[in-house]
Amino acid sequence: MAKVGITDTILRDAHQSQAATRMRFSQMEPAFEKLDKVGYFSLECWGGATFDSCLRFLNEDPWERLRKLRKGLPNTKLQMLLRGQNLLGYKHYADDVVDFFVKKTVENGCDIIRCFDALNDLRNMETAVKATKKYGGTAEVAMSYTISPVHTEDYFVKLAADIAKMGADIICIKDMANLLLPYKAYSLIKRLKAETNLPIVLHTHDTTGTGAMTLLKAVEAGVDVIDTALSALGNGTSQPTTESMVATLQGTEYDTGLDLKLLSELAGYFRGVADELTKEGWRDPARVLATDANTLIYQVPGGMLSNLIGQLKQANAMDKYYDVLAEVPRVRKDFGYPPLVTPTSQIVGTQAVMNVLAGERYKMVTKESKALLRGEYGRLPAPVNEEVRKKCIGDDKVITHRPADDIPPELDKYREEIRDYYQQEEDVLSYALFPQVAIKYFQYRQAKQLGVDSTMLNKEEKTMPV
Secondary structure, X not given: OOOOEEEEOOOOHHHHHHHXXXXXXXXXXXXXXXXXXXXXXXXXXXXXXXXXXXXXXXXXOHHHHHHHHHHHOXXXXXXXXEOHHHOXXXXXXXXXXXXXXXHHXXXXXXXXXXXXXXXXXXXXXXXXXXXXXXXXXXXXXXXXXXOXXXXXXXXXXXXXHHHHHOOOOEEEEEOOOOOOOHHHHHHHHXXXXXXXOOOEEEEOOOOOOOHHHHHHHHHHHOOOEEEEEOHHHOOOOOOOEHHHHHHHHOOOOOOOOOOHHHHHHHHHHHHHHHHHHHHOOOOOHHHHOOOOOHHHHHOOOHHHHHHHHHHHHHOOOHHHHHHXXXXXXXXXXXXXXXXXXXXXXXXXXXXHHHHHHHOOOOOOOOHHHHHHHOOOOOOOOOOOOXXXXXXXXXXXXXXXXXXXXXXXXXXXXXXXXXXXXXXXOHHHHHHHHOHHHHHHHHHHHHHHHHOOOHHHOEOOXXXXXX
């Protein structure tokens, strides 16, 4: 019987989507023995926002978390999400930083690196993919799925062919806003299976209420692996539930072979974790489990929507909410139809808010919008509105080459800057991605190791009271 693989996101995207990435390692660890027995294709457990959250909010070393995950889950492939040349940050890094990051990621126990670029500019993924293969990891290259006049089925089929040529081991359709509808998924995956020899993975959410239907049609079309989340943190802004999909496919030619009883026990454990996250104020069940079909109209992912609402509340301008929603697709068109995923979702969303609040389009322009229009994030999918570009950046030069070509090697500089806090090679990477946050964490770690109150640190002299 043909089997469909399951990648469970309970340790990464599920709590990133529903609980602001606040699940602590101590909340994960008790489930390891059972998780390791399931027989998943993989467990997504690192990358995305987990790295930032570990350092910024949880006082955890993300590298130590990865090592502990590897030790606790010896029989399961571990998977992460990487933003190509952005790594896990919000800007492009030099090639030496990207290469070293991938090297340490594989060394510390990650098996599969799912790599994507917000613009689907493959040049921004080349270094990460090459490094993944060089250091013995599995390179899963993702297409950021979206809808626009240029993002047709033909576009994604061609993109998949180009991904295969660049040496990917697996192709992923990354549907971050739950825009891929069931019959569209069936058609696209049928063509991908016919035109490439690589395994196909589908990642979606259930924000619009169509996620499980989309996964089912994908399975019927021949998809090899689907992303799901244990029911405790599944559905809504997260992925469709693991148990439901496993039960649906049971006894069919697509049977996953997974044990529903074991999955139920795991879901029961994580329900307790979900309750803790709710009590702590990180998870709002009414919000994260609500179906929002507006996404299908405005193509605004849930996380982006939250940011827009936050910006409007801060400006005391919630009455402009629907004006902003209507402005988002106009800005997106002006900017060459970038998919709305980090960081382009934030760039387009913020610019839409500014256009509405200023009462004049592009009267005020963010530095990120200017950088996007200059080509500093990579090649835009479609031609931009040249009038808008002229208004925003004047006669500034627009680059057409790979943006990272302009970034000189950075590793040695970062090593020098953190020599007072350096304890492991990975510290250089933590600092490179989140300088201020990492230093704060290093100070906390140092104080904890010395058994003193970190608030008593003399930051200038780097001393503690005796």
